[in-house]
Amino acid sequence: MRKKIVAGNWKCNTTVPAGVELAKAVVAAVNASGDPEVEVVVCPPFVHLTSVAAEVTGSRVRTGAQNCAAEPKGAFTGEVSAEMVKSAGAEYVILGHSERREYYGETSATLNKKLAQAFAQGLTPVYCCGEPLPLREAGSQNEFVKKQLDETIFLLPEADFRKLVIAYEPIWAIGTGKTASAAQAQEMHSFIRGAIADKYGRKVADEISILYGGSCKSSNAKELFANPDVDGGLIGGASLDPADFLGIVNGFKG
């Protein structure tokens, strides 16, 4: 069944103690008044994972990592494997974020190895895709995103594909305060779902959660989440503020 999901990507923010406090505040807010139909996930930096996972244990809040290594283990200084992430308590892992593609040269080939590692550990990948501004301005966003999908997750066998979550994050909307309009989000999500239907069939397409990311806040979540193909959000800046994050979690409520 298609899940509604709101996931916070904390990116490179908060110390470990501040992250634990933030997780505590998110749990309190979600327990008090979070929409019970929404799966809530927090994705702190690696070094916070164990403490944050312990903090959210027993609550409805789940934990995810922001990345994982392409290799299972070995002499890869500074890398953190999917197995480590899993053993620290994460259930999700964000893969292919545009910041990783852009600043750390992550290619489709690397991502395919990371996806394989995530699946091998039973983690749920949150696979990110999305176009840069010049492509949006040229009207080529669909072709760009389709190519990203074709080179990565569309190579997966159906059994794996069905387990992942997709996040559409137009790069021009990330951290810019410039959100895609509800119509732009719906148009792309519907395009992605259609491409999934072409590849894996309508039933699979209808079961995949497609999240929107890019300057999503409590003030615009309702409008974005009202779209039939928007199943939640991957939230950056606003996930650092428990009240704003709670407002997004409750963005499906009428």
Ligand code: 13P
């Ligand atoms: P912002 O919500 O800060 O725009 O970030 C979105 C994002 O990149 C989530 O992964």
